[in-house]
Amino acid sequence: MASEAKYKTDLWVDWCPACGNFGILLALQKALAELELPPEKVVDVSGIGCSGKTSHFLNANGVHGLHGRGIPFAEGIKIANPELTVIVNAGDGDLLGIGAGHFVAFGRRNLDIKVFLHDNQVYGLTKGQASPTLRKGEKVKAMPIPNMQDWVNPISIALASGFTFVARGYALWIDDLKELMKAAIKHKGAALLDILQPCPTYNNLYTPDTYKDKLYKLEADKSWDPIVKEGTKEEIEEKLSKAYIKSQEWGDKIPVGIFYVNPYVETYTDTISKLNPLYATIPPAKQSIAKDDGTPIIGIDDFRKAFDNYIIKVKNKK
Numbered sequence: 001m002a003s004e005a006k007y008k009t010d011l012w013v014d015w016c017p018a019c020g021n022f023g024i025l026l027a028l029q030k031a032l033a034e035l036e037l038p039p040e041k042v043v044d045v046s047g048i049g050c051s052g053k054t055s056h057f058l059n060a061n062g063v064h065g066l067h068g069r070g071i072p073f074a075e076g077i078k079i080a081n082p083e084l085t086v087i088v089n090a091g092d093g094d095l096l097g098i099g100a101g102h103f104v105a106f107g108r109r110n111l112d113i114k115v116f117l118h119d120n121q122v123y124g125l126t127k128g129q130a131s132p133t134l135r136k137g138e139k140v141k142a143m144p145i146p147n148m149q150d151w152v153n154p155i156s157i158a159l160a161s162g163f164t165f166v167a168r169g170y171a172l173w174i175d176d177l178k179e180l181m182k183a184a185i186k187h188k189g190a191a192l193l194d195i196l197q198p199c200p201t202y203n204n205l206y207t208p209d210t211y212k213d214k215l216y217k218l219e220a221d222k223s224w225d226p227i228v229k230e231g232t233k234e235e236i237e238e239k240l241s242k243a244y245i246k247s248q249e250w251g252d253k254i255p256v257g258i259f260y261v262n263p264y265v266e267t268y269t270d271t272i273s274k275l276n277p278l279y280a281t282i283p284p285a286k287q288s289i290a291k292d293d294g295t296p297i298i299g300i301d302d303f304r305k306a307f308d309n310y311i312i313k314v315k316n317k318k
């Protein structure tokens with residue numbers, strides 16, 4: 001089996017000592033190695049933040065984008081070339097603060113992209129302000145007063161937005177995290193992996209000591225069955241409701257593991273392929289953009305024709 005060394009770069013990994021991001025990076029390198037994905041077929045898209053440095057430390061294609069815009073960059077890449085494995089590594093501020101609109105719209109599309117949310121409850125890179133996942137009334141050390149705003153629950157919002165794979169991992173349980181990453185990557189559709197990530201420099205509330213007594217594994221309960229098996233409306237509603245109720249659990253006990261998986265939803269790129277069969281054989285990234293003499297080819301005519309035909313068919317059905 002390929003070793004994770006294949007995915008390491010020779011850059012000095014400059015996160016603070018004991019940062020949870022080290023565990024996330026190692027789990028990701030191990031997951032990619034065990035899945036035997038060639039680095040040239042993997043794209044890691046990062047936003048801005050400490051988490052955003054992941055793309056520099058992973059030997060794969062990487063885009064270190066703009067704060068809050070990891071998802072739209074990733075969407076463009078996946079739509080242009082659906083054969084790539086596209087992963088977003090971004091912070092809780094990035095994905096649920098400035099980028100929250102993209103997060104919700106992404107769930108609706110069910111694009112086959114994996115969102116790994118580095119959930120440290122702070123804006124690490126900008127020195128420890130509260131992020132959207134810090135609870136109301138909590139105060140981490142750089143804050144002058146306790147948090148005045150309520151939190152955003154990443155699991156609940158992902159379920160409500162249409163993500164078809166929703167799970168939570170912990171940065172220091174590297175083997176479990178690696179397995180969750182593998183499951184997310186293998187799932188065909190939009191995946192959220194909320195990764196609880198200690199930030200020893202700025203978050204003095206959610207430390208490894210805090211998590212030690214609170215975290216428990218969903219899989220330990222043999223009756224917990226988060227995977228949609230038949231795809232009926234009733235089954236989906238039942239599993240979604242149970243996942244939502246479970247997502248509200250946060251306090252003395254914090255669940256880690258898979259909350260919900262629905263493999264029955266068509267992906268966005270499959271929908272496009274149905275509209276235009278050409279898309280499946282020659283996606284945009286593989287089309288020529290210029291003729292031999294250098295004149296640009298505008299390649300949207302076939303797509304437009306297919307789309308017009310589709311509209312005509314739909315209208316005729318009415």
Ligand SMILES: Cc1ncc(C[n+]2csc(CCOP(=O)(O)OP(=O)(O)O)c2C)c(N)n1
Nearest residue numbers: 048049050051067091092093094123124125
């Ligand atoms: C458009 C824009 N707004 C604000 C910033 C400043 N900024 C950089 S990183 C960051 C927050 C990072 O927090 P998070 O996304 O949680 O990542 P972490 O550092 O915790 O991994 C902010 C506000 C920016 N770079 N760009």
Ligand code: SF4
Nearest residue numbers: 015016019050124199
């Ligand atoms: S500030 Fe926090 S999240 Fe950022 S590198 Fe340091 S420990 Fe990690």
Ligand SMILES: [Mg+2]
Nearest residue numbers: 091092122124
């Ligand atoms: Mg953060």
